[in-house]
Amino acid sequence: MNWTAVASIYRFEMARFFRTLMQSFLSPVLSTSLYFVVFGAAIGSRIDQVEGIDYGAFIVPGLIMLSVMTQAISNASFGIYFPKFIGTIYELLSAPVNFLEIVLGYVGAAATKALFIGVVILATASLFVDLTIAHPWAMVLFLLLTCLSFALLGFIIGIWAGNFEQLQLVPLMIVTPLVFLGGSFYSISMLPPIWQKITMFNPVVYLISGFRWAFFDTADVPVGLSLLAIGGFTTLCLAVIWWIFKTGWRIRS
Amino acid sequence: MPAILAIRDLRKSYANGFEALKGVTLDIEEGEILALLGPNGAGKTTLISTICGIIIPSSGTVTVGGHDTIEDYRAARSLIGLVPQEINLEPFETVWNTVRFSRGLFGKSRNDALLEDILRKLSLWEKRKSRIMELSGGMKRRVLIAKALSHEPRILFLDEPTAGVDVELRKDMWTIVAELKASGVTIILTTHYIEEAEAIADRIGVIADGALLLVEEKENLMTRMGQKQLEVQLTTPISVVPEQLAHYDLQLVNGGDALVYTYDTRGERTGITGLLNDVAQAGLALADVQTRQSSLEDIFVDLVSGDAP
Structure with a gap:
């Protein structure tokens, strides 16, 4: 393993994050606060409790997941798409590095950024609502796995994308709807029975449910299934990336 | 000298049937400067x-320092520095971080003294804290070279290093190349400026249409294929070439002031002695005599158009 190369890619990518630290930091704080004002105060005052939990607190895991997933995807996809766009990818392709080192560097940095934002949102949320975390280690594990797996997905999107429009397409058209319909702001049990069945095909349901279990010890699906889902998703993404580098798809002609 | 780079029957064809490389075989010795000359689209960058x-x-093999570029890519690639044709740089990053990144990417441990030395040699030291986007085109090209040198390559590829560069920077670039050669780096550069190949290369390869037409010592190439011209200046202008000189195929130039005789330096007899005698016999008085050797450009144009002997 060329760990020096991994560290170099990671540092170079993190530098991009630190150059725009205010934007990286302020944007999640602001949007989280807005969600709390709208969902927590305005709507929450009429909903009161979901599954025995204050609505304001109930939406916290979903809110974190929403931001972490979209940030992990956008950071990772931009991170690898930008070198393709400006041409600096030549250096990556001619360097003595293998696919795992490239992925570790780019995905590691994107996952770190997403994790940072997740923590910022958690801190912001704790200013608005009383939060107790039932299973702190499980919470950390779910958060890390989500950062990692969605950064991997973002990496694939960044390699696939041929222009900036396509870069935005998958997050906008697929991921955001899946997250919103995955129980970020409601419990699956609140849906009509038929939708409860349909929603089980949404992979994000398992992640949010598991993450919420870590907070409140209550879940829509068994926590083991959640872990299995996120583990399977991570493996799938890794397999696709391995194939991409083996065949040179969209990167080497 | 052992070949540091050995290319064997290298072919590249694309799905649409286009053959970008048609079986290139080439050995490059350590420490030499090879210029690959060819028109646009010849396959220089593809190679x-x-x-x-x-x-x-698609097929064929390349070994760098004895390491296969596919089987043993880590060892092979770590010997190579590449300066691409296009100015591909992260615009928002500083010169220093960009160069440091390249060194790390190639697995080399941090060495600030070496990077400082490289930046100073390339007149970039003062600009190390500038962001790439603030630099001029020439400076950006130097950053590309600094990046390639940052990991101490033994072979440096310069893909059209002076395309779109002003004359002064081009001369600077030639000096840099000469210094690199002196430090033992093997250099392969592509260019379509003949004068560049003529000025700095030890050997010249001519590539056209995906095939290597020839590779030869620059001096040999020029002597072997060179034609010389002898210009005979006359004291009194004439309007017609005298009949007894007709078989020399002379051109009358400068309004009848001079006769130009083209001959082949490879010929056993150049015919110069005979010509000068016959000129005197024809009653023409010589004012001056001078010779000119054809440039690489003439040779190159002949080769690519298929007129070469």
Whole structure:
């Protein structure tokens, strides 16, 4: 393993994050606060409790997941798409590095950024609502796995994308709807029975449910299934990336 | 000298049937400067990109310092520095971080003294804290070279290093290349400026249409294929070439002031002595005599158009 190369890619990518630290930091704080004002105060005052939990607190895991997933995807996809766009990818392709080192560097940095934002949102949320975390280690594990797996997905999107429009397409058209319909702001049990069945095909349901279990010890699906889902998703993404580098798809002609 | 770079029957064809490389075989010795000369689209960049791992070859092998570029890519690639044709740089990053990144990417441990030395030699030291986007085009090209040198390569590829560069920077670039050669780096550069190949290369390869037409010592190439011209200046202008000189195929130039005789330096007899005698016999008085050797450009144009002997 060329760990020096991994560290170099990671540092170079993190530098991009630190150059725009205010934007990286302020944007999640602001949007989280807005969600709390709208969902927590305005709507929450009429909903009161979901599954025995204050609505304001109930939406916290979903809110974190929403931001972490979209940030992990956008950071990772931009991170690898930008070198393709400006041409600096030549250096990556001619360097003595293998696919795992490239992925570790780019995905590691994107996952770190997403994790940072997740923590910022958690801190912001704790200013608005009383939060107790039932299973702190499980919470950390779910958060890390989500950062990692969605950064991997973002990496694939960044390699696939041929222009900036396509870069935005998958997050906008697929991921955001899946997250919103995955129980970020409601419990699956609140849906009509038929939708409860349909929603089980949404992979994000398992992640949010598991993450919420870590907070409140209550879940829509068994926590083991959640872990299995996120583990399977991570493996799938890794397999696709391995194939991409083996065949040179969209990167080497 | 052992070959530091050995290319064997390298081919690249694309799905649409286009053959970018048609079986290139080439050995490059350590410490030499090879110029690959060819028109646009000849396959120069494809050849370099294939050696460096950016393009996957369809068949053939490349070894760098004895390491196969596919089987043993880590060892092979760590010997290579690549300066691409396009100015591909992260615009928002500083010169220093960009160069440091390149060194790390190639697995080399941090060495600030070395990077400082490289930046100073390339007149970039004062600009190390500037962001790339603030630099001029010439400076950006130097950053590309600094990046390639940052990991101490033994072979440096310069893909059209002086395309779109002003005369002064071009001369600077030639000096840099000469210094690199002196430090033992093997250099392969592509260019379509003949004068560049003529000025700095030890050997010249001519590539056209995906095939290597020839590779030869620059001096040999010029002597072997060179034609010389002898210009005989006359004291009194004439309007017609005298009949007894007709078989020399002379051209009358400068309004009848001078006769130009083209001959082949490879010929056993150049015919110069006979010509000068016959000129005197014809009653013409000589004012001056001078010779000119054809440039690489003439040779190159002949080769690519298929007129070469």
